[in-house]
Amino acid sequence: MHVHRFEKLWFGASLVLIVAFMGTIVYGAIGPGVAMVGDDGGTIDSTVVANGNFERADNFRAPGVYASSDGEGVEVYVVARQYLFNPGTAQPIEVPVGEEVTFHVTSADVTHGFYLAGTNVNTMVIPGQIARFDVTFEETGEYGIVCHEYCGSGHHTMAGQLHVVPQSQFNATAGGEN
């Protein structure tokens, strides 16, 4: 089978490009430590979330911002439902700057999205699953939270806010609104 010299060169260059792309991903994961969502958040019965019986869940707590039990960083528990984030919509989620923030996000009804607009904090929120991921905010500021998955006729109203505040102003609020 005859393969033209240019075609062979192109084939080789394509393979180099492909391997280089994968290299950038591996570098991103190992170097800057871009965190991704995996399966370590565990599962949860979505009726437990819908009814607010969080004492019956072993891997989820009542929505709110908690100081980590080991004293380092904070844990944020968020419930998404048609058409609000709790916390986030009625009151902003408040987290301290420069500390590791671990999010646990789940849904009370349908599939939603949880996305800090313009950042790479981005996860699907799927009923029955808990999305768990770590973020460290390097600067104080305010972010919009967007539901980016269609969740029903009021989807476009589903949004919220996250405030990154100086550590001196931060108070963990166990519970949040209910």
Place this chain on the structure above:
Amino acid sequence: MATGHPDDAITHSEEEYVETEDGTRHRRAFVDRYPDAARIVRICLGISFVAFAGGALFGLIQALHRTNVLRIIPSSDYYTLLTGHGVLMALVFTTFGIAGLFQWANTRSLGISPPSSTLTAAWLGTMTLGTLLAAGTIVAGLFDSIPASADVLFTFYAPLKAHPLFYVGAALLIVGSWLAGASYFLQFREWRSEHPDARIPLQSFMVLTTMLMWYISTLGVAVEVVVFLIPWSLGLIQQVDPLLTRTLFWYFGHPVVYFWLLPAYVIWYTVLPKLSGGRLFSDPLARVVFVLFLILSTPVGFHHQYTDPGIASGYKFVAMTNTFFLLLPSLLTLFTVVASMEHGARQRGGTGYLGWLKALPWEKPAFAGIALSGIMFAAGGFSGMINAGMNINYLIHNTLWVPGHFHLTVGTAFALTLMAVSYWLVPQVTGKRLQLYGVASLQPYVWFVGMVLMSNAMHRAGLAGIPRRTAEPQYDQFSFQAVVGSVAEMRVQIAIGGTLLFIGAAMFLAVMLATWTLGRPNSQLRVNGFLPEPMSGAEDSPQVLDNLKLWAAVAIVLVALAYGLPLFDMVADGLFTPGSLPVPV
């Protein structure tokens, strides 16, 4: 491929005519040689274009609504139109258009008519019934008086629940496409019995490998719909697992994009070189490309689920690796398409490093449309590489970047190729000359400019964090910060681009309607279906390339490797847990 010396008279239509002994000339266009197949192609393209008209209208309303230029519907109905746009464009326009193209390609390259009119009626009938049920249920959502709706978008993620007829319609559309595939394979078997040792003709090879890929990949959505969603929407089972059903959807949801793309590649490989005035660069490389798509298209679906909880990162990484290797056949295609066009241009007298581009027939609608769709696809390919990067994807997942990307791929590489090849093919399957030729010549450029405006702005809006799939991406709590340009300017570009695309669609439909209704049957055609031999033929390529059973087996093994463990993980706690009750919309 038809025989004949390729450098002879490849752009005039004399070889479509034969002279009989009494001196009369008879036309031998596709419709004259294969009237049955031509009728099937006409029906498929007709239904495809009707769906396109509906989808285009919905698209215009959406573009103006979400940019807040013109709002003629309540925002809650936006999602009904969005569902309609997605289903009509991505499932109906495509599937019927592809069924028609494949019927043409298989028939002309094998040189025999479709095997069974009963089977043909069965697949056409099943696909049409499925389309009517699904589209009817969606449109019913606009009327409060009809107790049915399907505002679940084209991905229909449970637990959002549509009327059961929506799922039944989707299932029938797919089952019908399986029967169409069976018809292509029977046609091939008949050919094979008469040509036991010959290489599979190139177009038929492409049709058959694409259909094998389609059989493997539609299995996921078929199981999702038939085993889970139909019984669940009827109340026969209480709960379904939202993660499992969406995983089955994406098992199908990525290969389906290759089901759209490969028919465009069939045209790029076999028709575009001829329209450029030359020949295909290499037949064996074309076969290699289609084999790679057959084996790599399916075990990649998790790259649509990078941000999903409940799926281990390792499985996502495997899917990413496969996805990046899937770039290879598209990069090889880029080479071949450009090389074939350059060869054609030089045959036409083109010279220079880039000067040859001027020698191409840019004024001819079929060539211009296909070439422009290839250029757009190159841009779409690069934005797709961003999507494929497991951690870069987090920046743009479910933002407007994503529809910005796929309006370049399915929305231009496929759609504009189908429109453009119709300017060449519809005369051959109707026996009528193309009408409104001037409108047709301008149309690909209108589409191109509209898409440049709309798509670049959508990509940038995605970087600013503006979400897709929403009626009103304007929020009280915060505003979006543009990385490049301004949000207001992006809105203007999306609105103008969307309007130009609608005008482009209307121009295309006007040409088709005029050709169908005003064109005189049995006219002398300005085009011909002769396709020249490739520069490197199939003869000296390895026989193993034509071993379809082997490649199908390899594809199934790769799918089992990529999906076996993740699916086992999901169903280990029970098929229906963690489960969700239906949430009607």
